[in-house]
Amino acid sequence: LRRRTRDIATREAWVDAVEEGLAALLAEAKASRRRLHGVGVGVPGFVDFARGHIHQLTNVEGWEDVPLADVLGQRLQTRVRVDNDVNAMALGECTFGAGRDYDHAVFVTLGTGVGGALLIDGSLYRGAYSMAGEIGHMSINARGRRSPEGRGGLELYVGNRALVGRAVRQIKAGRRSAIRELVGGDLDQVSPKTIARAASAGDGLGREIFDYAADCLACTFASVTYLLQPQVFIVGGGVAYSGAVLFDPLRQRLAERLSPYFASRIEVCPATLGNRAGMIGSAALALA
Amino acid sequence: LRRRTRDIATREAWVDAVEEGLAALLAEAKASRRRLHGVGVGVPGFVDFARGHIHQLTNVEGWEDVPLADVLGQRLQTRVRVDNDVNAMALGECTFGAGRDYDHAVFVTLGTGVGGALLIDGSLYRGAYSMAGEIGHMSINARGRRSPEGRGGLELYVGNRALVGRAVRQIKAGRRSAIRELVGGDLDQVSPKTIARAASAGDGLGREIFDYAADCLACTFASVTYLLQPQVFIVGGGVAYSGAVLFDPLRQRLAERLSPYFASRIEVCPATLGNRAGMIGSAALALA
Numbered sequence: 001l002r003r004r005t006r007d008i009a010t011r012e013a014w015v016d017a018v019e020e021g022l023a024a025l026l027a028e029a030k031a032s033r034r035r036l037h038g039v040g041v042g043v044p045g046f047v048d049f050a051r052g053h054i055h056q057l058t059n060v061e062g063w064e065d066v067p068l069a070d071v072l073g074q075r076l077q078t079r080v081r082v083d084n085d086v087n088a089m090a091l092g093e094c095t096f097g098a099g100r101d102y103d104h105a106v107f108v109t110l111g112t113g114v115g116g117a118l119l120i121d122g123s124l125y126r127g128a129y130s131m132a133g134e135i136g137h138m139s140i141n142a143r144g145r146r147s148p149e150g151r152g153g154l155e156l157y158v159g160n161r162a163l164v165g166r167a168v169r170q171i172k173a174g175r176r177s178a179i180r181e182l183v184g185g186d187l188d189q190v191s192p193k194t195i196a197r198a199a200s201a202g203d204g205l206g207r208e209i210f211d212y213a214a215d216c217l218a219c220t221f222a223s224v225t226y227l228l229q230p231q232v233f234i235v236g237g238g239v240a241y242s243g244a245v246l247f248d249p250l251r252q253r254l255a256e257r258l259s260p261y262f263a264s265r266i267e268v269c270p271a272t273l274g275n276r277a278g279m280i281g282s283a284a285l286a287l288a
Numbered sequence: 289l290r291r292r293t294r295d296i297a298t299r300e301a302w303v304d305a306v307e308e309g310l311a312a313l314l315a316e317a318k319a320s321r322r323r324l325h326g327v328g329v330g331v332p333g334f335v336d337f338a339r340g341h342i343h344q345l346t347n348v349e350g351w352e353d354v355p356l357a358d359v360l361g362q363r364l365q366t367r368v369r370v371d372n373d374v375n376a377m378a379l380g381e382c383t384f385g386a387g388r389d390y391d392h393a394v395f396v397t398l399g400t401g402v403g404g405a406l407l408i409d410g411s412l413y414r415g416a417y418s419m420a421g422e423i424g425h426m427s428i429n430a431r432g433r434r435s436p437e438g439r440g441g442l443e444l445y446v447g448n449r450a451l452v453g454r455a456v457r458q459i460k461a462g463r464r465s466a467i468r469e470l471v472g473g474d475l476d477q478v479s480p481k482t483i484a485r486a487a488s489a490g491d492g493l494g495r496e497i498f499d500y501a502a503d504c505l506a507c508t509f510a511s512v513t514y515l516l517q518p519q520v521f522i523v524g525g526g527v528a529y530s531g532a533v534l535f536d537p538l539r540q541r542l543a544e545r546l547s548p549y550f551a552s553r554i555e556v557c558p559a560t561l562g563n564r565a566g567m568i569g570s571a572a573l574a575l576a
Contacts, residue, residue: 045458046549104416116515121406127517128392128555134514139545140430144508150510150545219430222438226422227404227512229415257427257438261334261343265417 011062015075022076038079040285041068042088042278049130052082059115065067069088081285083276086125086133089271090117091288092281094124094232107271108135108217109237114155118228140219154220158164160238163192166209177205193265195239196242210245219252225258225266236271299350310364326367328573329356330376330566337418340370346401365552369573373566374421375412377559378405379576380569381522382412385561393516395559396423396505397525402443406516421432428507442508446501448526452482454497465493484530498533506541513546513554524559531558 001021008014013231016041026033052069073080083091090107093099099107100121103121118125126132136148136155144152156162168187178198179288182190199206221233239246249267253265273280289308296302314321340357347540352427361368361391371379378395381387387395394409402424406413432440444450456475459468466486469473471477487494509521527534543551553564561568 022354118515120413125516129517131553132515132517137514138511139428139507142428142504145359149514149547154430195431202400211521216430217440221429223426223511224515226437227406227420229412229417229420229464231416254414259425259437261419265419268518 003074005060007253011066017031017074018072019075033077036078037238038081038286039072039089040287041072041080042066042085042282042285046131047082047084049081049083049126052080054082055131068102081172081240081288083285084115084117084130084133085235086115087117087126087194088281088285089236089277090119090234090281091124091284092121092273092277092279093236093271095284096280098234098271098275099232101211102231104228105232105234106135106221106228106230107133108233108241109271110158110160112160114159115237118232120228135220135224137224138217138220154216154231157216158239160192163195163209163213163239166212167195168203170205172244173179173265175205175236178203179206192239192242196245197243200243207245208240210250213239214246214249215253217250218257220255221250221266221268222257222262225254225262229262229265231265232267232269234269234271236273236277240270241274246277269277293348299354302527303360306360307363307511321365324366326363326574327360327370328376328570328575329360329368329504330373330570330573331356331370331372332373335370337369337371338374340368340495342370343419352539353498353566353574367574369576371414371570371573372403372405372418372421374403375405375414376573377561377565377568378407378411378522378569379572380561380565380567381559382407383572384568385559385565386522386559387520390515390519393520393522394423394509394512394518395517396419396523397559398446398448398523398527399525400448402447407501407518408516419424423433423508423512425509426508428504442504446505446527448480451483451497451501451527452478453498455483455493458493463493466491467494480527480530484527484533488531488546495533499537501527502534502537503541506545507554509542509554510545510550513542513550517550518551519553520555520557521557522557524561528558529562 002018008017045055046055050083051264054063054066054068057063068082069080086109099105103122107117109115116133116135118133137149137153139152140154141152145156147153147156167190171177179194182194182198195206199210251268296305300490331345336341342351342354342356345351356370357368360367374397387393389411395405397403404421404423406421425437427440428442429440431442432496435441437445455467459465467478467482469483470486483494483497489497539556
């Protein structure tokens with residue numbers, strides 16, 4: 001059952017939609033309400049996990065200071081847990097996916113933004129105030145681009161917009177690339193997927209863009225490895241499904257940016273649950 | 289009881305010295321051996337804490353792959369725990385010092401190198417293979433200076449050598465500064481302490497050097513805050529005792545490099561145990 005957030009105008013309408021959706025799911029499963037164990041919610045933004053309280057959502061208007069676990073719990077008469085969507089995905093991956101065999105892992109999702117979540121001693125670690133894991137705002141250049149989050153944040157260099165912008169700028173400047181053909185000349189249609197497809201087919205520009213993104217990611221992964229020394233980075237999100245064009249240079253650059261004691265003790269692997277990770281993770285949240 | 293490492297030629301001689309030192313301490317305390325609870329050792333380098341095994345020491349020759357807890361334990365006939373010196377200091381600070389009231393803290397020591405240790409949910413976190421906390425190797429510039437640990441590592445910019453080098457270069461280039469007078473014209477005598485003293489007295493060059501170091505530290509602290517969201521950074525080591533000339537710009541730059549949700553929830557404070565932190569921490573290690 002899927003609903004598009006943009007089709008639902010208000011918070012109240014959203015709670016209504018969840019209630020209806022829940023009834024539909026129970027009907028479909030021919031299950032009574034008593035079989036309902038709880039509800040898990042993963043949202044894009046800052047959440048106080050302990051209270052199930054939303055501080056603010058990224059890119060979604062009207063969701064500041066919402067005690068969602070209380071609101072939804074009263075309406076649905078069940079236990080509701082609310083977490084950051086990346087934490088939910090990470091919980092899914094470490095319960096049922098690529099993270100199953102690790103106790104110390106860093107989950108990274110690549111998309112419009114770059115999100116992260118931390119598995120420490122077998123549990124998700126949310127930091128002192130539930131907002132940890134914002135790997136996309138870690139700086140790769142103290143004098144780099146400015147944003148409301150500081151300077152030189154990773155996602156300014158490897159977020160979807162940055163990748164697409166790089167490709168389009170170079171093609172507009174006259175660079176020949178299979179990317180232009182893949183979008184039939186319409187540069188508005190360039191996406192990270194197009195770039196990845198071109199790169200996989202050996203296109204020079206596509207490869208350059210992925211090599212650059214991989215090196216920026218490697219810089220942050222090296223810093224995280226020096227700080228936390230996890231066993232593995234598990235990388236999901238759209239761009240992560242590009243395969244070797246991302247993972248080969250990423251692993252190589254990471255090794256170059258680490259001393260041997262660290263390089264020999266770190267792995268990088270793709271997430272396995274794909275875009276079901278968030279849903280599976282939210283369920284895991286409800287069961288946890 | 290203090291001994292200088294450089295006065296002790298071999299590993300065997302070092303173990304002898306520890307045995308003699310222990311006997312002397314017990315005699316001084318008029319205590320029998322049965323009162324000895326254990327021995328804690330903090331060493332500068334990479335340690336497998338669980339096994340008390342030294343992988344390698346930084347700047348000390350001849351200490352590769354040493355099962356120190358076993359060697360020392362057999363000789364002294366007591367339980368021996370071996371940890372990284374920064375972890376030991378952090379344990380001291382969080383048991384008896386500035387970290388007492390926190391469950392989530394990052395300890396940073398400023399000196400020749402920049403070391404770190406992580407307090408997570410009230411316990412020291414050593415990472416998957418006991419080598420976590422190497423905050424000095426976190427990169428502040430993906431295209432920055434190269435070192436065996438990667439590129440742009442924090443300590444290349446704020447380690448003692450970098451601070452002194454900056455001061456000396458500018459003075460040699462003709463810049464007027466109280467630093468020159470403080471060392472009686474002998475630039476080989478410039479130390480971080482001299483620079484701090486000049487800065488505290490309002491010297492322009494001294495302030496510039498501390499502002500720059502503070503901004504580099506702030507870049508890394510911001511990245512660590514986005515990743516881990518601790519409650520506090522506790523900063524020790526020589527330079528940290530410079531007071532306001534370091535901490536004022538450090539707090540200000542850190543706030544500028546964080547979004548309000550993170551900036552309002554982080555503190556930076558000086559360590560309180562001074563150069564006894566390592567000794568007190570090693571004792572805490574033995575008792576833990």
